[in-house]
Amino acid sequence: MLRMHRDTLSPLGPVLPAVAFPGRLPTAVCRLATLLLTAGTSGSLTMTGLAGGAGVAVPQVGPLARTRSVPPARRSGAADRRVGTLLSCEETLDEVSFVLGPALVGSPALTHLAAAALVVAAVLPVTCGTAFALHLSAGWRRRGGRARREARTTRTGAAQRGRLPRSAYALRVTKVLQGAVFGASRAGITALTEEHGAPAQAGLVYATRG
Template sequence: MGTTGKRERRRAGDTYRQVIRLTGPLLPCVSFLGRLPTATIQFGSVLLVARTSGSLGTAGVTGGALALGQVACGPLVGRLADRHGQRTVVLAFSLANALAVTALVTGALAALPAPVLALLGAAAGATVPLVGPLARTRLVALARRSGASEGTVGAALSFESTLDELSFVLGPALIGVAAVLAHPAYAMGGAAVLVAVCGSAFALHPTARLVAPARVEPRSGRARAARAPMPRCVPALLTSLALQGAMFGACQAGITALTARLGQEDQAGLVYAAMGVMSAAAGFAMAAVPDRIGARTRWRLATGAALALSLPLLGTTALPGLYAVVTVLGIAYAPHLITVFGLLERAVAPSRLAETMGVATSALVGGQALAVAVTGRLAESHGPAAAFAAASTAAGLTFALAMAVRPTAYAQAPGNAPHARVRDTQPQ
């Protein structure tokens, strides 16, 4: 058993070294720091407006508007990146997002009316540059161009999903520390600087050339990306991500309600962070899964594990038990996300990959935001168990999807490899 474990760890380490050799050390750093503001501004906007206005209602409306802006415009950012290339789009949106976040901070400090703050929040959400999804697209392009094995491509997706997990654990923690030690405005201001600097660095990195814009038809002037149909399995995969987001949101509401009932409100963020850390660790470990375990099998196993591991939440009434159950539940999250993103990458045409990743992220964020709003009320009315029951229900629906759907693979023409590939020539 010990020898097998060492062999798997060695295999995972070798695979991740291959991924780093593809990217170089700089790209993961700037992509991680560039996506960190996305993980901070949602929670940060709520804390900021609550502090400056004294109204939780106004804070909730502002945070909700920010989430809605991101969900609505995320697919547009991906579509623009497919058509015009990542460099121009990410650079423009990074600078616009920095200005929008700065405007939100200024408006909150000036105690502007709630409708104005909601508009500023929506602008901050709408201009998110989607560094995470586009980094995932770029890394897959690097792996495909190099002729890497499917294991390396899977490890690239694992690596990117783990960076996402870490950002969504670290981001709210940094906001919470800033709120306690000083003021949320400082953290939001830092997020604006970070997205301007690191988002721009990600946009200008030489690897942006590898993700070429869609070619244009000479006669019609229309991008070929618009003519590539979405396979029928894609809506089911996006639904799976939306349900995953709903699990996140319902667990968040249940954790908040239970810690409040126990008089330990300050523990809510730590409990949620413990789940995120375990999820990140499971994501890194995905590189050690043998190739013979196919993507569809992994999807079924991950969703089945999420369902089984969520059920003990229904009987959890004490803080130690909550920590234990939620931490173990984190094992199922990252493997599900990594697997579904991998299935999407294989299913769609390369000319629509960035758009698909943008839609996928919007589905995840939208599911979480909707679940927080709905299950938060359920938890207030019927207790934490109601929110946890909603999380288990979402997990059950995700498992049913995984059992019923057979994802397809993209092939542009007979004889082509059955997955999305970048073009063999770089744009000049």
């Protein structure tokens, strides 16, 4: 199993997965940590709406990592099935981060250092997020005719695709509703653990839910 995953991720090299996975964690850490910190300092969940906007400024490394995974896989001669497997692995890493992130929030919270989770959420984008942004897979170092040809190909492909199909807008609506469900789950779990006198354990409860 490990060998299969290693072979699947091999076109990406060792650096990109190593910086992309921890770069995913702030997305899961920041919102829940802000919710717990707000609830703990204000004493009320009515102020935790601020947590909903906490993740706006967090880089969405997961979708970017999936986008960057396809070109090196294609250049290595990977077939469509292997590219699909690679994207599935990336999606699995996303799901793992959604479990590990809240667990990281819960661990320092148990020692009455809820703000430490926000420090972790701030350090990871600065370190791993920057390394991910500057990785060669971003293409920012490409020069000359090859870069111009790829840019022209991208623009031509975008022009040919034209307007998005209606189904794409339906997906956007479902994503908004999905976000509302996740936000309500975080608030509900925090309220439940607070009712039982252990609000700091909300992160661990949310992690087990994932």
